[in-house]
Amino acid sequence: MYFKKIKHPEYFQGNKKKNNYFEGWYYKLVTKDKKTSVAFIPGISINKKDPHAFIQVFISSNQKLMTHYLRYASDTFSYSHDQFMVQIDTQLFTKSQLDLNIQNDQISISGKIHIIDHIGLKTSLYAPNIMGPFAYIPFMECNHGVISMQAHLSGILRINGEKISFENGKSYMEKDWGKSFPKNYIWLQTNHFKDESTSLMFSYATIPFIGLSFKGLIVNLVYQQKEFRFSTYNMTRILKKEILDKSIYFILKKGSYSLHIKAHKDQEIELKSPSFGIMNKTIKEGLSGVVEIKLYKKNQLIYEDTGYQAGIEIMM
Numbered sequence: 479m480y481f482k483k484i485k486h487p488e489y490f491q492g493n494k495k496k497n498n499y500f501e502g503w504y505y506k507l508v509t510k511d512k513k514t515s516v517a518f519i520p521g522i523s524i525n526k527k528d529p530h531a532f533i534q535v536f537i538s539s540n541q542k543l544m545t546h547y548l549r550y551a552s553d554t555f556s557y558s559h560d561q562f563m564v565q566i567d568t569q570l571f572t573k574s575q576l577d578l579n580i581q582n583d584q585i586s587i588s589g590k591i592h593i594i595d596h597i598g599l600k601t602s603l604y605a606p607n608i609m610g611p612f613a614y615i616p617f618m619e620c621n622h623g624v625i626s627m628q629a630h631l632s633g634i635l636r637i638n639g640e641k642i643s644f645e646n647g648k649s650y651m652e653k654d655w656g657k658s659f660p661k662n663y664i665w666l667q668t669n670h671f672k673d674e675s676t677s678l679m680f681s682y683a684t685i686p687f688i689g690l691s692f693k694g695l696i697v698n699l700v701y702q703q704k705e706f707r708f709s710t711y712n713m714t715r716i717l718k719k720e721i722l723d724k725s726i727y728f729i730l731k732k733g734s735y736s737l738h739i740k741a742h743k744d745q746e747i748e749l750k751s752p753s754f755g756i757m758n759k760t761i762k763e764g765l766s767g768v769v770e771i772k773l774y775k776k777n778q779l780i781y782e783d784t785g786y787q788a789g790i791e792i793m794m
Contacts, residue, residue: 484606484607484614485606487622487625488503489558489559489562490558490564491621492522492655493557497525497755498756499525499655499656500521500524500654500657500755501653502521502532502534502653503521503571503625503651504517504650504652505517505518505576506649506765507647507649510643513539515537515539515765515766516536516538516635517535517789519532519534519535519536520532520571525754525755528756528758530549530757531550531567533569534749535580536765537637543746545747545749548582554567573651574592574593574594575591575592575593576591577590585637586638586639587635589635593626593649593651596625596626596628596629598624598626598627599627600707605707608624609621610710610711619657619686620658621656622652622681623654623655624651624652625652625653626649626650627650627669627700629649630649631647631649648669650789657754657755658753658755659751659752659753660686661684663793664791665680666679667679667680667788668767670787671785675701675702676700676702676783677700678771680728681696681697682694682696682728692710694710695708696710697730697737701773701781706773707732713732714730715730717729717730717736722792724743724792725792726741734775734776735773736773736774736777737774738774739769741768741790742768743766745766747763747764761791762792764788764790765788765789767786768785769790
């Protein structure tokens with residue numbers, strides 16, 4: 479089961495954890511007309527001070543942002559041992575659907591979303607998931623998993639009485655688990671390019687490791703059914719790095735390929751994040767960022783595009 483979980487990071491990883499542990503899944507749903515983006519983050523916070531399950535909701539619609547952090551008793555959290563299925567109270571989260579009926583004084587959300595045609599990651603014995611060989615190390619402070627680079631949606635949600643159709647919309651799914659988020663990191667994701675086959679995720683963070691730390695990079699670009707991976711564990715070099723409060727610019731090189739990434743966010747809102755398993759920190763994320771990419775092979779431009787509806791976090 480240990481090795482099966484490494485290859486399937488979407489499964490619940492924390493069944494043996496008793497303290498200072500968190501686990502959360504990230505669903506990003508975007509309507510076909512790109513006017514509404516919704517992120518759901520179901521998860522569990524295991525600690526002695528404030529243990530609970532949670533669902534964090536982040537909505538970007540008509541240039542307005544709102545977020546809600548919904549707390550649940552820990553015993554309302556349940557999961558499957560041999561597939562990706564998490565339930566919090568009556569809310570169901572799987573790889574293929576969301577079934578929601580959230581009704582409280584903060585927000586009302588009900589409906590069912592179906593998720594199909596997933597584009598996943600290429601894996602190997604060396605890189606069983608997005609973390610590469612680091613996936614085999616059991617004491618990493620924060621682990622990352624990409625569940626789906628892109629998938630298609632159907633279904634309707636009613637949010638505070640408003641009916642929102644996700645027919646022919648797009649989704650992205652990932653997760654994190656461990657003790658704490660990195661103190662310094664950049665994360666971004668978008669699969670809304672002019673070329674609809676394209677998906678991108680980018681993560682750059684300070685990683686604690688055996689009393690020291692290192693800068694860890696993971697970038698995955700899918701274009702025309704081909705995957706381009708730029709990461710610390712495949713010897714990618716960072717040729718250029720510019721980091722501002724709301725924008726970044728990186729030039730990455732691996733072998734004969736180089737990737738230029740320029741990203742910018744305007745609006746952002748605070749979300750809760752974990753520290754030693756306790757959800758008492760905050761991060762800032764936007765859901766309507768813009769990402770420009772250029773892919774070169776032997777210094778010849780082979781692909782250029784711009785992605786929208788990007789989730790972007792810059793915590794440096």
